[in-house]
Amino acid sequence: MSQLLFDTGEWTFDTLKRTYDAIEDVAVREMGLDPYPNQVELISSEQMLDAYSSIGMPVFYHHWSFGKRFARDEAMYRKGYSGLAYEIVINSNPCISYIMEENTMTMQALVMAHAAFGHNHFFKNNYLFKEQTDASGILDYLNFAKSYIARCEERHGITAVERILDTAHALMDQGVNRYGRRARPSLSQEQARAEAREAHARENFSDLWRTLPPSRKGAAKPAKRLEPRRGAPSLPEENLLYFLEKFSPNLRDWERELLRIVRNISQYFFPQRQTKVMNEGCATYVHYKIMNRLFDLGKISEGAMLEFLTSHTAVVFQPDFDDPRYGGLNPYALGFEMMCDIERAAMAPTDEDRIYLPEIAGCGDPMGALKEAWANYRDDSFIAQYLSPHLIRKMKLFKLENHAAEPRYKVAAIHDEFGYRDVRRALASQYDPGFRDPNIQVTEADLAGDRRLVLTHKMHNEVPLAEQEAKAVLAYVGDLWGFDVELRGLNDLGVERYRHEFAPAPPMESGPLY
Amino acid sequence: MMNIIDRRLNPSGKSLPNRQRFIRLAKATIREAVVRSIKDRALGDVGSKEVVDIPVKRIAEPRLRHSAEGGDRDQVLPGNKEFVRGDTLPKPKSGRGEKGSQASPDGEGEDSFRFTISAEEYLDVLFEELELPDLAKAQLKDTSVVRYRRAGHSPTGSPSNLNLLRTMRKSLARRISLRRPKSDDFARLEAEIAELEAMSERTPEEDEKLGALWLEREKKEARSRRIAYIDPVDLRFNRFEATPQPSAQAVMFCLMDVSGSMTEDMKDLAKRFFLLLHLFLTRQYEHVDIVFIRHTSEAKEVDEETFFRSAETGGTVVSTALAEMRRIVDERYPVDDWNIYAAQASDGDNYSSDSQTCIELLTTQILPICQYFAYVEVYDRRQAEIFLSSLNVSELWKDYQSVAVDRPNFAMKRVFSKADVFPVFHQLFAKARNAAA
Numbered sequence: 004m005s006q007l008l009f010d011t012g013e014w015t016f017d018t019l020k021r022t023y024d025a026i027e028d029v030a031v032r033e034m035g036l037d038p039y040p041n042q043v044e045l046i047s048s049e050q051m052l053d054a055y056s057s058i059g060m061p062v063f064y065h066h067w068s069f070g071k072r073f074a075r076d077e078a079m080y081r082k083g084y085s086g087l088a089y090e091i092v093i094n095s096n097p098c099i100s101y102i103m104e105e106n107t108m109t110m111q112a113l114v115m116a117h118a119a120f121g122h123n124h125f126f127k128n129n130y131l132f133k134e135q136t137d138a139s140g141i142l143d144y145l146n147f148a149k150s151y152i153a154r155c156e157e158r159h160g161i162t163a164v165e166r167i168l169d170t171a172h173a174l175m176d177q178g179v180n181r182y183g184r185r186a187r188p189s190l191s192q193e194q195a196r197a198e199a200r201e202a203h204a205r206e207n208f209s210d211l212w213r214t215l216p217p218s219r220k221g222a223a224k225p226a227k228r229l230e231p232r233r234g235a236p237s238l239p240e241e242n243l244l245y246f247l248e249k250f251s252p253n254l255r256d257w258e259r260e261l262l263r264i265v266r267n268i269s270q271y272f273f274p275q276r277q278t279k280v281m282n283e284g285c286a287t288y289v290h291y292k293i294m295n296r297l298f299d300l301g302k303i304s305e306g307a308m309l310e311f312l313t314s315h316t317a318v319v320f321q322p323d324f325d326d327p328r329y330g331g332l333n334p335y336a337l338g339f340e341m342m343c344d345i346e347r348a349a350m351a352p353t354d355e356d357r358i359y360l361p362e363i364a365g366c367g368d369p370m371g372a373l374k375e376a377w378a379n380y381r382d383d384s385f386i387a388q389y390l391s392p393h394l395i396r397k398m399k400l401f402k403l404e405n406h407a408a409e410p411r412y413k414v415a416a417i418h419d420e421f422g423y424r425d426v427r428r429a430l431a432s433q434y435d436p437g438f439r440d441p442n443i444q445v446t447e448a449d450l451a452g453d454r455r456l457v458l459t460h461k462m463h464n465e466v467p468l469a470e471q472e473a474k475a476v477l478a479y480v481g482d483l484w485g486f487d488v489e490l491r492g493l494n495d496l497g498v499e500r501y502r503h504e505f506a507p508a509p510p511m512e513s514g515p516l517y
Numbered sequence: 518m519m520n521i522i523d524r525r526l527n528p529s530g531k532s533l534p535n536r537q538r539f540i541r542l543a544k545a546t547i548r549e550a551v552v553r554s555i556k557d558r559a560l561g562d563v564g565s566k567e568v569v570d571i572p573v574k575r576i577a578e579p580r581l582r583h584s585a586e587g588g589d590r591d592q593v594l595p596g597n598k599e600f601v602r603g604d605t606l607p608k609p610k611s612g613r614g615e616k617g618s619q620a621s622p623d624g625e626g627e628d629s630f631r632f633t634i635s636a637e638e639y640l641d642v643l644f645e646e647l648e649l650p651d652l653a654k655a656q657l658k659d660t661s662v663v664r665y666r667r668a669g670h671s672p673t674g675s676p677s678n679l680n681l682l683r684t685m686r687k688s689l690a691r692r693i694s695l696r697r698p699k700s701d702d703f704a705r706l707e708a709e710i711a712e713l714e715a716m717s718e719r720t721p722e723e724d725e726k727l728g729a730l731w732l733e734r735e736k737k738e739a740r741s742r743r744i745a746y747i748d749p750v751d752l753r754f755n756r757f758e759a760t761p762q763p764s765a766q767a768v769m770f771c772l773m774d775v776s777g778s779m780t781e782d783m784k785d786l787a788k789r790f791f792l793l794l795h796l797f798l799t800r801q802y803e804h805v806d807i808v809f810i811r812h813t814s815e816a817k818e819v820d821e822e823t824f825f826r827s828a829e830t831g832g833t834v835v836s837t838a839l840a841e842m843r844r845i846v847d848e849r850y851p852v853d854d855w856n857i858y859a860a861q862a863s864d865g866d867n868y869s870s871d872s873q874t875c876i877e878l879l880t881t882q883i884l885p886i887c888q889y890f891a892y893v894e895v896y897d898r899r900q901a902e903i904f905l906s907s908l909n910v911s912e913l914w915k916d917y918q919s920v921a922v923d924r925p926n927f928a929m930k931r932v933f934s935k936a937d938v939f940p941v942f943h944q945l946f947a948k949a950r951n952a953a954a
Contacts, residue, residue, distance in 0.1 A: 016521065023519050042520040050524065053531045068578055070539030073532045074632035097520065104525055119519075161538065173579050323596025332595065401597040403606070406589045411605040417597055430593040441581055460581075466588030468581060475579035 006301045012107035019043070022112050023119075029296045030120040030289065034370055038123035039138065040097040043115065051091070051103050052077055058272075059091045061099065062145045064152040064264075066168050092118035094126040094275070096138040109307040113314065116293040121286025128378045129281070131274035140190035141271060147194040148264045155257050167258050170479040171244060171265035177443055178244030178269040181436065190267065197260060239444040243458070243480070244269070246445045252454060253485035277381045277436055284338015285377050291315060291339070321398065337398075341385070344394045345372055359391050359423070382434035390430060392423045402429045407465065441468055443490075454486040462494045467501065474503050481505040540638060543576055547634060551642045644797055665757040674754025683753035691751060697744040698737040706734050766804040767856040767888075769795060770842050773824065774863040775811040776833045782897035787862030788825055789938045790893050794860050797946065802856065808845055814868070816841035833866045835913060836874040843882045852886045859883070860891045865911025872916045879920050884927055891945055892917055892929040 008025055009018040023043070030036045046054070056073035057063035089110055091101045100118040102111055126132050137144075156164045171178070240246045247254075248262040275282065294315075298308045321336035322328040345363060348356040349372050352364035363372040376385060395418045402416040402425055416422030416429070432438050447457035458480070460468060473490060481488040485507055492501040540547065600606075634642075670683055713719065713727045771791045773784070798805045809824035810816055813831035816838040838861070846857060867875065884890060894914055914929070921927050930941040 016523075019521060020519070023521075027519070040520075042522065044522045044524045046524045046527075049530075050527065056532045056535060065534040065538060067535060067538035067542045067576070069532060070535030070537070071576055071578075071632075073535060074539065078632060101524075161541070165538070165542075169578075174581070176580055176582070321595055323598075324594035325596065325598075329596075332593075398595045399597040400593050400595055401600055402591055402593050404589070404591050405608075407587055411607055414600040414602060414604040414606070415591065417600060417602055419602070422602060426593055429591045432591075433593060441583055443581055462588070464589040466590060467584045469584045472577075472579035473581055475577065476581050479579070 007304055008112070008297070008302045009108045009307070010304060012109065014106070014108040014111050018108055019111060019115075022108070023115055025297060025300075025302055026112065026116050026120065026293055029293050030116070030124075033296065034289070034292065035374070036120055036124040036289070037127060038098065038120055039095075039127050041119045041123065042097045042099045043119060044099060044101050045104055046101050047104055048080075051101065052080065054091055054101060060093065060145055062142065062149050064149045064168075065156075066172070067165065068172060090114040090118045092122045093141075094122075094132060094136060094138055094271075095141050096127075098123040098126065098138075107310065109303070109310045110314065112297070112303065112307075113290055113294060113311055116290035117286045120293065121289035122282060124289070125278070125282050125285045125377055128374070129274070129278060129381075130379055131277060131381055135274050136271050137190045144190040144193060144267065147197070148268070151197065151264065152261065155261065159257065164261065166482070167261045168265065170247075170483050171262050173476045173479050174243045174247070175265060175269045176440055178242060178266040179273045180242050180245070180270065181273075193267070200256075238448065239446045239459070241442075241444045242266070243443065243445060246448075247480070247483055250448065250450065251484050252450070254483065258483075274381075277383075277434075280334045280338045280341075280382045280434065281377065281380065281385050282338075283335045284340075284342045285373075287315075287319060287335050287339040288342035288373070323399075340394055340398065341389055342373060344391055344397075345369065345376065345389060347393070348391060353393070355392055360389065383431045383436075386434060387427060387431035390427045392418070395423055395426055400426050400430065402426050438463060454484075456480070456484050456486065456488040458488065458490045460490060460492045462492050462500060465494050465500065467492060470501075470503075474505075477503050477505045481507045539576070540634070544642070548642055551639060640796065640800065644800060663759045666760050668756050668758035670753045671756040672750070672752060672754070674756065678754045678757070680753045680755050684747065684751050687751040687753060688747045691748060692744065692746070695744050696740075697746075698741050702737065703734075706730060706737070710734065766806070766854070767798050767802040767858060768806040768808060768846075768850050769798055770808050770810060770845075770857070770859040771824070772810050772812070772838045772842065772859060772861040772863075774813075774833055774835070774838075774866065775824075776813045776866065777830050778833070778864050778866050779895075780897045783862075783864055783895040784825060786895040786932050786935065786938060787893065789935065790862060790932065790942060791860060793938065793942045794858070794891070797942075798858060806850075806855075808842075810838050810841050810845075812838035812841070818845060832868055833863075834871050835863065835867045836871050836878050839875065839878040839883055843878070846886060856888050857886055858889050858891075859887055860893065862893050862895055863913060864896070865894050865913045867911075867913045867916070869912065872912065875913075876916055876920055879917075879927075880924075884920075884924055887926060890927050892927075893941065894929070894931045896931070896933050 008022045023041075030038070052073060054061070055076050056069040058069075063069070089103060089106055093099045098119065100115070100123075102114050102118075106114060126138065132138070152164060152168075244262050244266040248259045248266065251259075254262075294303070294308070294311050297303045298305075303311075319333070319336045319339045321333045322330075345360075346369035348360050349363050349366050349369040352360075356364040366372060376389060380388060399418055401414055401418065402422070404413045404415045406413075416425035418426070442461045442463065444459055444461070445456065446459040447455065449455055458477075477488055477490050487504065487506045489505070490503045491499055494500050670680060710727065710730050713723055713730070716723065719727065773779070773787055775784075795805065795807060807821075809819050809821055811819055811824055812834065814834045814837065815831075818841065842859065846852070850857065879890075894911065914931075917927075917929050921929055928945050930945060932938055932941050
């Protein structure tokens with residue numbers, strides 16, 4: 004009787020189950036990974052496209068931009084320009100991985116190792132995910148968000164909801180708290196809170212008030228209700244969505260709730276944006292180890308192993324900078340190489356490693372070192388800590404300086420003794436959200452006066468914003484804020500480099516406010 | 518521990534609401550594209566998918582992000598082959614180097630967004646602002662087709678429509694309010710009586726009690742006989758109301774002059790018009806029949822192929838086609854059951870002594886039974902220049918103009934080129950048509 008888990012490309016539920024058990028044995032018992040319980044869901048390619056369009060989440064609210072994305076992805080897929088991902092994995096507890104029915108059995112094995120153990124372990128153990136996301140509450144929250152937004156659409160019309168969501172999406176990247184966060188109710192409590200708020204409004208509703216004759220100053224009254232007393236904002240505030248939600252003078256309660264929903268979802272995805280290299284590196288390393296181990300144990304055939312290696316190499320392929328296929332550093336490639344490099348340094352260190360990676364060089368426990376790294380770093384700090392000269396040489400990394408004033412690029416550092424630290428620092432800052440995302444804050448908002456809202460972009464190295472887009476976003480903000488808004492760009496010396504202003508059109512004759 | 522769930526049977530198309538929202542947003546652009554497409558579509562192709570280019574500006578998703586140019590920036594690249602520290606490289610001419618580009622695909626570079634709408638969506642947009650003329654609808658109302666719809670409950674009706682649940686509820690309410698003795702009461706009474714009767718010796722009090730119980734039983738029995746378990750007043754029946762159903766079938770007559778003077782060009786225009794009308798009617802009615810009648814000096818019903826393809830020679834007597842149409846209606850399409858539409862295409866030629874017959878046939882025989890009669894006069898490219906001025910009109914056009922007066926179910930238009938077909942069609946059926954007229 005052969006020990007093979009499967010011997011054809013076709014999968015069945017039986018082989019899936021058997022293979023999963025074998026993978027779990029390697030991952031948990033031998034490698035000591037610590038994942039959430041797994042839930043593997045089989046979907047068709049059609050459903051994969053669906054999931055794509057709602058940023059990979061199983062339930063999501065409706066918005067035209069997802070329809071646009073769907074139309075584009077579908078066209079690309081139908082014409083064969085792009086394939087679909089083999090899997091989608093969700094940071095939830097239990098951890099849900101979607102695998103496609105079109106995959107061969109080998110691919111299913113690869114995908115389960117990659118998503119259900121690699122990503123899953125990372126989600127459960129990395130400090131950013133632990134601190135900033137609530138894996139057990141996210142699906143409930145998305146359900147709440149979907150039905151809440153659907154109800155708003157019913158009650159207030161799709162256009163009114165889209166007005167808020169368009170703005171919220173435009174500010175999504177600026178809708179996160181970057182550093183830590185104060186204690187707040189878990190996501191699953193949000194629903195209860197929103198419901199309680201509504202229930203309170205309902206209970207205190209009395210039809211009697213409607214029958215009162217309108218006072219002579221009737222027009223002034225509703226305006227008053229629009230502006231409940233809110234605490235004075237503490238400026239500067241970098242979370243623009245938060246600021247609008249709390250202090251925008253012109254929003255109704257449900258509109259604030261919509262901003263809040265988008266903000267919470269943005270915050271949920273924020274750790275993923277900061278750990279792309281590590282997350283993919285971790286998952287790729289894990290699937291590579293597991294598949295090789297299964298092969299060594301005689302559980303998968305040589306044919307399947309070759310198929311696996313083909314797709315694995317395609318995933319970790321890094322074209323050179325002058326290759327027409329080059330499209331930036333491939334996070335899979337960089338991540339995988341770094342994980343392998345850590346393993347190498349732990350097992351067979353050189354003298355150089357003892358200087359550059361003293362903590363792990365020769366420690367003899369690569370999994371221990373890796374798990375430590377996966378738990379306590381994000382991309383920029385991980386690169387700053389672990390990118391070794393060996394890997395810099397292997398990938399032949401070099402640093403290019405591009406000064407606006409100079410007519411030519413300058414090679415500032417290459418893979419030599421003088422350049423290692425420089426390259427490492429530059430690459431790390433390339434992944435630092437503090438450098439990567441524009442630093443934009445609310446700096447002035449005279450709530451008691453003319454209510455002019457001032458956003459300040461603290462430019463780093465004089466890098467401006469994409470101007471047309473910035474103006475469009477400013478118009479969105481002005482529309483929600485309801486008063487003049489202004490975006491200033493200050494360079495490192497505090498000198499103003501540009502200024503965009505937007506004055507919203509005076510409000511139309513407003514209809515009933517509630 | 519693993520849970521494996523097969524989701525393949527879940528409905529796909531979860532993204533449909535997103536798509537609808539997207540289409541709503543891009544509606545103006547899609548409309549333009551659809552109207553443009555109808556001009557240069559191949560025949561028979563109308564009603565299939567359409568690829569639409571949407572200027573990205575209308576559906577942009579702007580974000581605050583760094584520009585691809587300007588400022589000082591460092592980047593780390595892989596695959597150094599020959600550079601050493603201090604080397605310099607020329608910057609690419611085109612400002613936007615492929616290297617430093619951080620702009621996403623959604624960024625400023627993209628000019629338009631291309632996507633495909635389905636045939637259904639295409640037709641929705643195409644016929645969005647069109648409707649059948651009011652007059653046609655008024656006639657729809659008094660058609661004889663009747664459909665039964667549930668309409669609450671009534672106290673009378675046929676036994677087969679008895680609503681048991683309602684009836685029993687009524688009966689229960691009545692029995693409670695009239696205090697009809699329940700079977701439980703009887704059972705209790707019987708038990709007590711049986712107990713007393715079974716005694717071999719009874720005290721006088723017990724005798725008296727027995728007597729009272731007998732009396733009570735008799736009273737109760739009488740009462741329950743008087744108050745029926747189910748009374749006719751309890752009965753409730755499901756009520757059905759007959760609602761007149763607009764006749765869901767239509768017949769469309771295509772009349773065309775195929776004499777030698779009709780060139781292929783003109784037939785092509787006519788065909789486009791017929792095609793649109795057919796599509797439009799198919800969306801309004803469950804069932805649409807088409808009858809093709811071509812005529813020279815005499816008219817004949819033919820199949821579609823012959824209608825558009827084969828050429829005939831001979832004179833032109835329009836009235837023959839009208840007479841033929843009337844004959845077919847009488848023969849096969851009872852006016853009560855069918856909505857009748859007619860579209861006539863011609864180059865405007867007619868045998869001069871035929872005008873009077875024509876007008877008479879139309880006004881007395883055809884128009885009274887038609888929901889709508891549309892006349893389009895087609896011109897080929899050469900004639901178009903001559904006839905473009907409204908002063909130069911054909912014989913038939915003049916005759917028909919006199920018919921058109923005061924007859925809202927008759928409309929006439931002239932079509933000079935492919936590009937005109939849809940606008941003309943649109944004018945004929947636009948929602949505002951009747952308001953404006």
